[in-house]
Amino acid sequence: MKKRIYKYKIISLLFVVSVLFISIYSYYEYRFHFSENLYDKDFFNPKKGTDKILKIGIIGDSWVEYGSLDSIIQSKFKQKNIKSHIIASGQQGATTREIYQNLYKSKNDIYSSKKVIDQHPRYCIIISGVNDTNKQMGKKYYAYHLKLIIETLMKEGIIPIVVSIPHYGIIEEYEQFSKLKQLRFKIFAMLNNKGNLDNIDDYNEYFNNSLEKNLYKDSMFYFNINAVVPNYKNNLNLFNDHLHLNLQGKEILGINLINQIEILEQTDFR
Numbered sequence: 550m551k552k553r554i555y556k557y558k559i560i561s562l563l564f565v566v567s568v569l570f571i572s573i574y575s576y577y578e579y580r581f582h583f584s585e586n587l588y589d590k591d592f593f594n595p596k597k598g599t600d601k602i603l604k605i606g607i608i609g610d611s612w613v614e615y616g617s618l619d620s621i622i623q624s625k626f627k628q629k630n631i632k633s634h635i636i637a638s639g640q641q642g643a644t645t646r647e648i649y650q651n652l653y654k655s656k657n658d659i660y661s662s663k664k665v666i667d668q669h670p671r672y673c674i675i676i677s678g679v680n681d682t683n684k685q686m687g688k689k690y691y692a693y694h695l696k697l698i699i700e701t702l703m704k705e706g707i708i709p710i711v712v713s714i715p716h717y718g719i720i721e722e723y724e725q726f727s728k729l730k731q732l733r734f735k736i737f738a739m740l741n742n743k744g745n746l747d748n749i750d751d752y753n754e755y756f757n758n759s760l761e762k763n764l765y766k767d768s769m770f771y772f773n774i775n776a777v778v779p780n781y782k783n784n785l786n787l788f789n790d791h792l793h794l795n796l797q798g799k800e801i802l803g804i805n806l807i808n809q810i811e812i813l814e815q816t817d818f819r
Contacts, residue, residue: 586697592653594667603633605810606665606707608648608698609676613639617796621803629807636670638662644686645677645694652701666705672810673707674772675699678714679792682748683722685737688755695756699769708813709769710806713753718781718791720747725791770813777805 605622607613619637626633640651640660647660654661665673675698681691695711702709723731723746735746742748760766778798781788787798794802 586700592663601632603631603810603814604668604670605633605635606662606668606670606673607635607637607639607676608651608662608665608673609639609712610643610648610680611639611641612676612679612793613637614641615639615793618799618803621800622807625803625807629811634668634670636665636668638665639676642680643677644680644684645691645698646686648675648677649694649697649701652698666702666707669705670707672710672813673702674710674712674806676712678749678752679717682714682719682752683792685734685741685746685748687737687741688748688752689741691752692756692759696759696763699765703765703768710772710809711756711769712772712774712806714749715774715778715794716749716780717793718788719749721781722791770809772806772809774802778802 603626607619607622612618616637619635623633623635638651638661640647643651643660648662651658651660651662652666654663656663656667675695677695677698678691681687691714699709699711723734726734735744738744738746738748742751745751757771760771778784778787778794778801781791784798787794787801789795789798
């Protein structure tokens, strides 16, 4: 009997050690696997077209891939008698690093967002960070790749509109994970955020602080989504699940983005 208990303890200890090793290895593999700057001035083939049509790009994760936001924005512009063309490209589950890499994928790739730049929109809305925070990738990882996206757009003469990371149900989503996955993300959080799983404000604050050190901060616009779509817990009626807005929430987001773009159009922001 004692031998069985001893054997069970050894197996349990080996399992825990294995989980810790895999988690730490995975963390360092992804956390510090930053993309190199892929910009190549000859890669894109922008078609500037006519100024009579307001072109707007949208790139990001599942908030973009699942559609409807681009349709909402175009519909609302139409109601205002403003001719617009919206070019959207998103990838479910993508971190900011993957969203950046998608800009440089062949147009034949299902997740390529090269078409967005090639159509040379006046503005490009960037919606990212949900998966970076949910997967506990680290605020430096998030800010670094977001800045690469911004730099790419600016080099192509496109004004970036960065949407902050929304206050989605990050803890509620974490609680649905398996125990093994919870342990892995808890280790990630300990390594990069002092164990704090609810990291959204930390990521947003770090990115905003990093902008102060960059000359391009006055050539892009930062859209605080949490000022128009408040905290998930207090506004369940605006969310489809822990991670995504429902149609009502998207309408609110779309209307406020349009209002901001109209303000930018009336200024000498460019």
